[in-house]
Amino acid sequence: xxxxxxxxxxxxxxxxxxxxxxxxxxxxxxxxxxxxxxxxxxxxxxxxxxxxxxxxxxxxxxxxxxxxxxxxxxxxxxxxxxxxxxxxxxxxxxxxxxxxxxxxxxxxxxxxxxxxxxxxxxxxxxxxxxxxxxxxxxxxxxxxxxxxxxxxxxxxxxxxxxxxxxxxxxxxxxxxxxxxxxxxxxxxxxxxxxxxxxxxxxxxxxxxxxxxxxxxxxxxxxxxxxxxxxxxxxxxxxxxxxxxxxxxxxxxxxxxxxxxxxxxxxxxxxxxxxxxxxxxxxxxxxxxxxxxxxxxxxxxxxxxxxxxxxxxxxxxxxxxxxxxxxxxxxxx
Numbered sequence: 350x351x352x353x354x355x356x357x358x359x360x361x362x363x364x365x366x367x368x369x370x371x372x373x374x375x376x377x378x379x380x381x382x383x384x385x386x387x388x389x390x391x392x393x394x395x396x397x398x399x400x401x402x403x404x405x406x407x408x409x410x411x412x413x414x415x416x417x418x419x420x421x422x423x424x425x426x427x428x429x430x431x432x433x434x435x436x437x438x439x440x441x442x443x444x445x446x447x448x449x450x451x452x453x454x455x456x457x458x459x460x461x462x463x464x465x466x467x468x469x470x471x472x473x474x475x476x477x478x479x480x481x482x483x484x485x486x487x488x489x490x491x492x493x494x495x496x497x498x499x500x501x502x503x504x505x506x507x508x509x510x511x512x513x514x515x516x517x518x519x520x521x522x523x524x525x526x527x528x529x530x531x532x533x534x535x536x537x538x539x540x541x542x543x544x545x546x547x548x549x550x551x552x553x554x555x556x557x558x559x560x561x562x563x564x565x566x567x568x569x570x571x572x573x574x575x576x577x578x579x580x581x582x583x584x585x586x587x588x589x590x591x592x593x594x595x596x597x598x599x600x601x602x603x604x605x606x607x608x609x610x611x612x613x614x615x616x617x618x619x620x621x622x623x624x625x626x627x628x629x630x631x632x633x634x635x636x637x638x639x640x641x642x643x644x645x646x647x648x649x650x651x652x653x654x655x656x657x658x659x660x661x662x663x664x665x666x667x668x669x670x671x672x673x674x675x676x677x678x679x680x681x
Contacts, residue, residue, distance in 0.1 A: 363469045366414040369407060377415045381426040382675040384419045385448065388412050389434070392476065393444035396483035405518045413451070413472055420452055425607045425623045426678055427452060432608025433674060435566045436573065436665035442490035443483045446562050450475035453558040453602065460597040461550050467524060471551050474528035475558065481510035493569045508533055509542055528555055536590055553594055557583055561598070565609075567666055575662040577604040577629075604629045610663040611652075615639055618663055619650050620672065622681050627653065634677060636670055643670060647677055 362370060378384045392412050395402055402408070420427045431449045434440045451472045458468050479486055485503050489496060496504065512530040520526065532555050534540035536548055540556075548556070561583060567573040580599055587595025603624040605611055610620050611633060618641070619633035630653035637643055650657040 362414055362417055363465050365469070366410050366417070369411045369414050370418075372411060373415045373418055376411075377418070379419060379422060380675065381419050381423050381430045382678065384415065385427060385430045386434070386440070388415050388419075389440060389444045389448055392447060393441050393483075396443060396447070396477070396480050399480060399483070400514050400517050402518060406520070409473065409476060412476065413469070416448060416451055417455065417472075420455055424456070428602075428624075429607035429620075429622060429678065430674060432565075432576075432606055433672065435562065435608075438491070441487045442566065443479055443486040446486070446559075446566065447476045447479065449562045450478070450555070450558045453561065453598075454554055456601040457554055457558075457594070457597050458551075460601065461554060461594060463551055463554070467551060470522055470524040471528060471555060473522070473525050474532065474555060477515060477525075478511060478529045478532045478555070478559070479507060480514050480529075482507040489568070490566070491569050495570070505541060524551070528552060532556060532559055550594065553592065557587075557594060557598060561602075567664070572664055572666055575664070576602075576606055576609045577662055580604055580606075599628050603631055605631050605659065605662065607631070610665060610668050611659045612661050612663050613650060613652070614656060614658045614660050615650075616660075617650070618668065620647075620677070622678065625653060629659070632681070633657070633659075634680065636668075636672070647680055649681070 377387060391408065395405065395408050431445065431452060434445045435449065454471050454475050458471060463471060482503055485500060489500070508530050512526045515526060515529060528551060531545060531552050534543065534545040534548060534552065535556065536546055538544045538546045561579055564574045564579045565576050580602060581604070584595035584599050605621045607621050607623060610618060613619055613633070613635065616639035617635040618637040619635045621631045621633050623632035625631040633650045633652055634647040635644060635650050636647050652659050
């Protein structure tokens with residue numbers, strides 16, 4: 350569903366990522382069910398090291414090149430794995446959030462005519478925007494009480510502190526730093542830290558990606574919102590500003606992104622595995638029968654067929670089944 354810039358290299362990577370491509374090809378499993386968790390581990394370690402990170406630029410380039418390589422080959426499977434990881438507490442939230450934000454930006458940016466080198470700055474900002482609160486973000490995802498006053502101070506300060514960390518690590522890309530600094534600004538001036546209202550398309554896309562992921566991700570303190578509701582709200586917000594970004598977002602993610610759960614007209618619970626020709630008719634795999642019993646083998650369900658139409662979304666907290674992601678995707 351995405352398109353690559355006309356001047357992109359044969360394998361779709363900017364020239365400054367070519368240096369790590371061989372390492373990616375030899376060290377990273379191209380299967381998203383293995384490669385994406387491996388990238389998450391690398392990114393989590395890098396973000397937690399913060400100012401003390403060594404060889405920061407090369408390590409981040411490996412993660413970016415790896416994500417681009419896996420996503421280019423298997424877009425829907427990459428989305429499936431990341432959406433599943435957002436609701437799985439065995440994975441730290443901060444790095445998963447960052448990878449999903451970068452993925453969303455990579456998918457939507459071409460429609461918004463964001464090309465290289467701006468695209469790479471945007472992706473790197475998505476990967477590092479929460480660097481100053483990496484540990485806190487993981488804590489907050491597991492914390493039932495509201496944030497303490499001290500935690501609120503850290504949250505308010507993290508855009509500026511993350512940009513300062515990057516500068517200390519030798520990053521001098523002005524767009525990357527600006528995007529990190531401004532990723533919580535909002536067009537109506539309600540954002541922080543500077544209450545800006547004039548946002549570039551790249552700033553709006555990063556903000557939208559950040560909001561989407563935060564809203565669909567379950568926390569100890571609350572359930573995640575249904576993806577179709579979140580995507581619909583982001584679309585309506587964009588429409589009020591006469592921005593096409595909401596429409597681009599819906600087109601690329603769909604109302605029910607891969608990895609999310611739905612209940613079908615048959616009363617089966619299914620997991621979405623492919624975006625559809627229309628944003629509300631994806632391909633799903635049924636995982637329970639109409640009585641809620643686990644199916645011995647997941648079955649394909651094309652939701653554009655009336656018999657398998659989507660009846661409602663289902664929260665991941667209500668699905669008491671641990672999916673074998675690799676096995677399930679091999680059946681698609």
